[in-house]
Amino acid sequence: MERIPVSGPWITQREIDYVTDAVTNAWYGNANMYNERFERAFAEYVGTRYSVALPSCTSAIHLSLLALGVGPGDEVILPDLTWIASAAPIRYVGATPVFADADASSWCLTAEAVEACITPRTRAILAVDLYGSMPDMDALRMVAERHGLPIVEDAAEAVGSEYRGRRAGSFGATGVFSFHGSKTLTTGEGGMLVTDREDLWRRVLFLRDHGRKPGDKMFFNTEVAYKYKMSSMQAALGLAQLERIEELVARKREIFDWYRQGLADLEGVALNAEPEGTKNSYWMVTAVLDPSYGLCKDRLMEEMSERHVDCRPFFHPLSSLPAFAGEIEAERARARNRVSYAISPYGINLPSGQNLDKEKVAYVCAQLRELLAAHGPAAGTAPAAAVLAASGR
């Protein structure tokens, strides 16, 4: 039987045509045509004034922090539950990542957790839209404003998500996106930084091109900076994908709906939340099991793998990773972030690739059901209650 991969894109003739046109024609005087079209269309989609295409979301976070003036001695608050790419650029600029706890249902930062982490050294808040969910942005922005802190919105996993009618990525001083091959909209590798602030936009354009003014023809560098650019072939692929974004997001939502229906009556399985007033683009369908199943994510992944289904582990709390071992902030986070540590061991991402069909999702659901039936939750334990109990809330 063919394995069911955990993620992957949906490529059509449009993508092939645009990339072919780019590799054929986007040179000489037309070298920038796809980058300009992609950037313009993307800013329009997200609802921001400016956007800059970059080689990755990691570089977009790096440039966001640099443009905001974050540097050595500063602290940046971010969720403990996220991919390491959210945290690494904080270290690139010499600042300290401070890992805050999550909400038990959205799995994203809470305003209270952020506020508890603020010190006189805090310089920015990096909010992550995890697996397509968004934090309570109103509450988060209120805390940020009260303390005069800019937000960088890491919307790498949330293109197409919405909060009170506004698109993910438009809530911070900057918003950043990833177009890695696993993401909802892909350019193979790639990223985007969006902003409404002209000063940040100009600074980012300068920093991403070796510290020279856009359009500089004299090779006259006024600072040592970075080389973070997207190729026109990638931009062409991105433009084609963006022109299909409604379709791509609709497919993600359809896949989630198949899972929701397929797992609805299972006790002790929490899926991605979609609170009222939000739209979740469900980058990764994620199941968090009640601890009473006694099934950790490693074991779940192994057993699903034996059934030809590839899953991914819910992100480990960053503060638990060897990469941050010995750091005082990691130690504090381990003692403090009870929700993150209650959720992460029991969560897996289920296959969410855009090549899925209803039958494949039904197969995955059947495998998971079988597996869980062999274990079974302790009678009468509701999923949310158990996670909350474990979190001490």
Ligand SMILES: *Cc1c(COP(=O)(O)O)cnc(C)c1O
């Ligand atoms: C994928 C991802 C990134 C990094 O994106 P790259 O394009 O691989 O640099 C950053 N943050 C989050 C939350 C991600 O999921």
